[in-house]
Amino acid sequence: MPSLFDPIKIGAIQCPNRILMAPLTRGRATREHVPTPIMSQYYAQRASAGLIISEATGITQEGLGWPYAPGLWSKEQTQAWKPVTSAVHAQGGRIVAQLWHMGRTVHPSLNGGKPCVSSSNRPxxxxxxxxxxxxxxxxxxxLTEEDIPSLLDDYRTAAKNALDAGFDGVQIHAANGYLIDQFLRDGVNDRKDRYGGSIENRxxxxxxxxKAVAEVVGVERLGVRLSPNGDSQGCNDSDPVxxxxxxxxxxxxxxxxxxELREPDYNGTFGKADHPPIYPHIRKVFKNTLILNSDMDGKKGQDKLDEGHIDAIAFGRTFLANPDLVERIKEGTPLNKDDMKTWYSQGPEGYTDYPVAKSNI
Incomplete structure (x- = not known):
């Protein structure tokens, strides 16, 4: 079985190890959702990851309901992402953009007073x-069936902007109770049209x-995130397997x-499973690179690789607090602890000031 430190080719992207950086919302953009210079430093510090998956990035104002989160729908945003991707590449790293529509979790105050959208009218x-x-x-x-073509165009535009900004590819955020997940799960989706009812429709x-995003970036530079777990922001399903x-x-x-699968176990820190793991079932039907995320450390990650179902591991909060996480896992160096009160604050504290281990300097 491979180790966390073995290289892996993910589509068109050659990764030097299997320790990936999971998407982590950090709230360091402007109120207009434009990336800021400090984000270049933050991502460049973590360029030793096999692949960085960017923080969730809005495809439209309608779909972005998180204060100070970045977007990818405007020229200004696209230009402001370029120094970030350049800084990662200058350090030998690779980075893909995670494309985000939050659906019903967008508060109207972040969208000019307009109502949020979802698969149904359930808040x-x-x-x-x-x-x-x-x-x-x-x-x-x-959303009506007539709304869908415009939504697909929004995804295409954001994907094109991601490539223009220098990202190596994109990931579609279809997890964690956001818009696509709101269509997937029957605990929210009660539609009677082509987008509701049967699993095929949902x-x-x-x-x-x-398929729309693949038209723009190609399948070899495209990933998806799913969360085959229990309740996620009120999203659940009667038959998750x-x-x-x-x-x-x-x-x-x-x-x-x-x-990429975010699948916590029964003792998950954020969201707890209410059923056995689904990733072994998914391994049987998904032929390309399969990545697991949630509450991972080096030992747990290697154990998952050793099972033979998973090809790489995405680390979240540990990468937040340890820019040199790859080296720390390899050397068995103790990890910095993250500071929750600075997760979404502005400025460098708890963002770019986590120290690297002396042995990694």
Missing amino acids: APGHAHTYDGKQAYTTPRP IRLLVEVT SLFTSAARALSDINIAFL
């Missing part, structure tokens, strides 16, 4: 992060978005380069 539970503090989620407007939007294996099979048929 998310809990509260949204806004510039005015936490506010209750609102009732979404269900995965239709995922398939159409994936059938749903997510069907989705993975459809993505394999499209021939995307990689599929």
Whole structure:
């Protein structure tokens, strides 16, 4: 079995190791969702990852409901991402952009007062992060079939902008209770049209978005993130094994380069499983690179590789606090602990000031 430090070719991207950086929202862009110079330093510090998956990045203002998160729908945003990707490449790294539409978790105050959209009119539970503090989620407007072509165009535009900005590829965010996940799971999707009801219908939007993005970037530079777990922001499904294996099979048929799964176990830090792992089922139907994420450390990651189902591991909070994570895992060096109160704050504290191990200097 491969080790975490063995190289792997993910589609067109040659990766020097199998320790990937998972997407991590950090809130260091402007209020206009434009990347800032400090983001170049942050990502460049972590360029030793086999592959960096960028923080979730909005495809439109309608789909971006997180304060100070970056977007990829405008020329200004695209230009501002260029120093970030250049800085990563200058350090020998590789980076793909994660394309994000939050669906019903967008508060109207972040979208000019317009209602959020989803598969149905069911609001998310809990509260949204806004510039005015936490506010209750609102009732979404269900997308109509006539809305879908415009949504697909939004994904195409963001994908093109990602390539123009210098990213090595893109990942479609279809996990964690956001828009595509809101279509996938029958706990939210109660539609009666071609996008609801059967599993085939509920995965239709995922398939159409994936094919639309593939038209722009090519399947060899395209990945998808799914979360075949329990409840995610009020999204759950009555038959997750059938749903997510069907989705993975459809993505394999499209021939995307990689599929990343956020699948916590029964003791997950953020979201806990309410059923046995689904990734072994997904391995049987997905033919290309399969990546696992959630609460990983070096030993757990290697154990998952040793099982033979998984090809690479994506590390989240450990990469947040350890820019030299690859070297620390290799040398068995103790890890820095992350500081939760600086996850989404602005400025360098808890962002670019985590130290590297002396042995890695």
